[in-house]
Amino acid sequence: MSKYKCIIFDCDGVLVDSEPIAGQVLVDMANEYGANIDLEYALKNFKGNSMQECYAQVAELATERLPDDFMPNFRERSFESFKKNIQPVEGVTEVVKSLDMPFCVASSGPENKIRLNLELTGLLPYFEENIFSCFTIKKWKPDPAVFLWAAETMGFDPKECLVIEDSMSGVNAALNGGFDVFGFTAHDYHNELDGNATLTFDDMSQLLKLID
Template identity: 35%
Template sequence: MNSSPNTTTPLCLLFDCDGTLVDSEILLAEVMGEILPEFGLPFSARQYMDEFRGVRFKTIVQTLEKRFQALEEGAFSQLEAGMRARMEARMRAELVAIAGIPAVLEQLSNHPMAVVSNGPERKIRCALESTALGHHFEGRLFSAYTLNVWKPDPELYRKAAAALGYTPQQCVVIDDAAVGVEAGLAAGMHVIHLNHFPEEETTPDGAIGILHASELPAAIENLSTNVTADV
C-alpha cells in the first residue's frame, strides 16, 4: 500500500468513462431509444439523459418492466446483445473524447490513472481505442461487470483503489453522473463532479463541481496541496 500522499506520491485519479472521458452518453441514449421500444418497453433518448445516466443497463430494463410489462422469457439476453452491438458500431464510427480531455490527461500524466466504469470491459476498451486515449490507462481498467458491483455501490471504487495499492484518501474520483459521484463520496474518496448540466443538476456537498474538463488540473492541484497540508 502506498504511503500517505505527499509531493512524491501523487493522488490516484479514478476516471469514469462514459460522459467523463468520452462523449458517448447521447449515442447510448439514442441506441436505447431505438431498441427498447422494439422489445415493448417505451423509452426515449431524452429519458435516458434525464433519468438514467450512468445506471446499469439491467437496472434500467428492470425499472421499465415494472412500469410497463415484463420481457418475454430469454428476451433480455437478446436485447442486451443487440444494444451492445449497435452501441459498439456507433462508437467506432462516431465517438469523440469529451472536450478538453486529451490535453488534460497529458497534463496529469504524473498521476497514476485508471478507468472505473459501470460498463463492460469490452465497451471501455472500445471507447478508449476509438478516441486514442487508451495509452493513459494501460492495464488499469475496472469494469463493474468484471468486479460484479455497480455504482452507486462504493465498493466498485474501493476495489479499484485496493487493486492499485491506494487508500481511499489517496484517490480522486472524476465522474459526471450522479451514481458515480455518490459512489465516490460513499467510498471516502475525493470527488470531482464534471457537471455537464449545471442548470439541472447540483453538485452534492463534499464533491467539487467543475463545468469543463480544462478545470481538472487546477482542481486536482488544489486537492493535492490540501491533502499534503493535512498529513
C-alpha cells in the same frame, strides 16, 4: 503540490462522450417494443444506472415483452454506433497527457466496452493497464467496490485518491468509499451533483488547476 496522489476517472461522460450514443440506441430499441420515449428521457432517467437497471425501466415502459436477447443486442448495436460516432470528452485528452500522477479508469460498463471506447478515442494507451470494470467484481455503483478495488490495485488509500464522476450514482459510490469526488456537470441533467460532490466543474480543461 496536490494533496491527491492518484486520479480515478469514470469513463462514460467523463472520458468519452458515449452516453448520447448509447442512449439513442436504447431509445430506438425500447421504442421497437412500444416504450415511446426519446433521447431526452433516456439521458434524464438512464444516466449513471447499470444496464440491468436500464433494462428494468425499459421493460416497465414497453407494451410488448422484451426478448431474451435484448441486452446482447443492445451491446452489439451500441458498439457499432460507438465505432461510427464516439469522441473523447472535450479537453480530456490534454488532461490525461498532462497529469503528473498515477491515474486509472473505473466504470460500470463491461471491460470490452471500456477498452473499445478508449481505443476509438485515442485514450487507451494512457489507461491500458489500469482499467477497472464493475462487471469484473459484479458490484455496481453506488456500491464503492470498484473504486476501492482501483485504489488498492493502484497502491493508494481512498483518502489519497480523487474520483472524477458525472452521475449521482458515481458520486455516491465515491463518497461511500471515503473518496473525494469532483462532479463533472457538463451534462448534469438533474442539476444534482452540486452540493453532493466535493466540488463541481463544467469544463474538463479546468481540472488540472482544480487538482493543484
